[in-house]
Amino acid sequence: MAGLSEIEWTNATWNPVTGCTMVSPGCTNCYAMRMAARLEAMNHSSYKGTTRKSGQRYVWTGEVRIVSSALEAPLAWRKPRKIFVNSMSDLFQEAVPEAFIQQIWQVMRKAPHHVFQILTKRPDRMAEVLNAIGAPVLKNVWLGTSVESRAYAHRLESLRNTRAAVRFVSFEPLLDEVGTVNLADIHWAIVGGESGPGARPVHANWIEEIRLQCENQGVAFFFKQWGGKNKKISGRVYKGRTWDSFPLTGTGRCDPGDSLNRLKALRRPLPEGFHFDRENANGR
Numbered sequence: 001m002a003g004l005s006e007i008e009w010t011n012a013t014w015n016p017v018t019g020c021t022m023v024s025p026g027c028t029n030c031y032a033m034r035m036a037a038r039l040e041a042m043n044h045s046s047y048k049g050t051t052r053k054s055g056q057r058y059v060w061t062g063e064v065r066i067v068s069s070a071l072e073a074p075l076a077w078r079k080p081r082k083i084f085v086n087s088m089s090d091l092f093q094e095a096v097p098e099a100f101i102q103q104i105w106q107v108m109r110k111a112p113h114h115v116f117q118i119l120t121k122r123p124d125r126m127a128e129v130l131n132a133i134g135a136p137v138l139k140n141v142w143l144g145t146s147v148e149s150r151a152y153a154h155r156l157e158s159l160r161n162t163r164a165a166v167r168f169v170s171f172e173p174l175l176d177e178v179g180t181v182n183l184a185d186i187h188w189a190i191v192g193g194e195s196g197p198g199a200r201p202v203h204a205n206w207i208e209e210i211r212l213q214c215e216n217q218g219v220a221f222f223f224k225q226w227g228g229k230n231k232k233i234s235g236r237v238y239k240g241r242t243w244d245s246f247p248l249t250g251t252g253r254c255d256p257g258d259s260l261n262r263l264k265a266l267r268r269p270l271p272e273g274f275h276f277d278r279e280n281a282n283g284r
Contacts, residue, residue, distance in 0.1 A: 005084060008224050008236065009190055009246075010117055013087040016071050016104060017096055019050035019064040020089045023121050026148035026173055029198050032088045033058050046070075057197070064095035071103060074111045085118045092126040102133045105141075112140050119144045119170055123158035130162060137163050142188070142247070144168035149176035160185050166247050172224060173199075177206045183217040187247040193227025193234075202227060207238060220245035 005013045020032065033051055037058035040047040046067045051058045074083055085091060091101065108116045116138075120126050123145040129135075143164040145155040148171070159167050166187050171178060173194030183189070191210050193202030207223065214221040223243040226234035236242055 005087070007084060007087070008244075009082075009222055010084040010087075011081040012077070013084045014070065014074055014116075015046075015086055015088045016067050016073075016100075017064065017086050017089045017091060018046045018067060019062070019095075020060050020093060021062050021064075021095075022060060024148065024152055025175055026121065026146055026152070029173070029194055029196055029200070031196055033060055034196065036060075036088060062095075064089070064093065066096070066100055072107055074107060074114055074116075077111075077114065080113045080115075082115045082117060085116050090120050090122060091118055092120040092122040092129060094122075094125065098129050098133050101129055102135070105133070105135045105138070108138055108141055109136070112138075114140060116141045117144065117168075118142065119146060119168075121146045121152075121155070123155050123162060127158055127162040137165055139165045142166040142168055144170055144188075146170045146172065147178060147181075148173055150179040151176075153178055153181050156181060156183070156186065168247065171210055173227065174202045174206055174210075175200055177203075177209060179209075181210075181213060183213060183219045186219055188220045188222065188245075189214050190222045190224055192224035193231075195225060195227040195229075195231040197229065199228050204238075211238075211243075220247050222246065 003012060005011060007013070018036065022028070022030070034057075036047045037051040040049075040051055046065055048065075049063045050061060050065065052061050085104070091104070108114075118141065126143065141164065143159065143162055144167065145159045147153055147155055147169055156169060159169065167185060168188035168190065169183075169186055170190040172190055172192035174191060175194070189210060191207055194200050211221055213219075221243050222245055223236060223238045225231045225236045228234045
């Protein structure tokens with residue numbers, strides 16, 4: 001299953017794996033469980049048996065499916081896209097075979113015109129598997145992990161132990177303060193509140209704590225949403241503006257020279273080919 005996406009920080013999704021399991025509080029109200037249940041009700045074979053009803057909501061059964069028919073979907077897309085890999089699951093959960101992950105790497109290698117964004121709550125296994133299969137560092141593959149609160153900030157260390165051209169962290173759903181975090185060798189941070197039924201509230205001071213640390217440590221900051229039951233109503237304006245910075249491109253309203261100097265001062269290794277587009281850096 002693959003197609004265009006309305007997720008603010010990507011262009012498309014690609015789901016060669018379906019089904020998942022919950023590993024931390026950030027999984028409790030996962031949109032993918034609700035969406036998978038709808039697709040299963042529509043007799044979508046890729047999602048058969050992946051969810052079950054529990055009270056008033058649907059949850060994962062633990063059934064994980066390898067969707068080989070979707071494996072080469074990105075190769076058919078000629079126009080360059082940012083592609084969120086496995087938006088409906090977690091590529092690095094234990095049920096996904098190393099051999100299949102290796103096949104996914106081969107597809108991404110064949111599509112250098114795309115940027116592939118892989119986000120996992122299991123960065124320890126990501127580091128382990130990519131090392132085991134000898135996965136090459138691809139310039140067009142960004143690797144990330146989710147951190148919903150201080151209790152899961154340790155995932156950043158596992159991410160740092162993973163060889164990648166770009167590393168990013170998603171502080172979404174942000175369920176509590178994260179405290180002081182070491183963002184060394186992390187190039188991009190996404191922040192957002194939980195959305196949908198039962199959404200838990202996000203507090204502005206949690207967001208600001210992260211934004212300031214990104215600013216001080218030279219990390220691109222992207223504010224995705226306030227969330228809530230209806231995220232479109234709550235919107236994504238923070239401190240009077242939107243925050244849409246991406247790694248490498250300098251699309252936020254920061255001075256690209258200042259950002260580069262901060263990176264150099266911190267002695268953080270830059271991805272190969274790193275550059276600021278000075279002409280377009282200030283965006284809108």
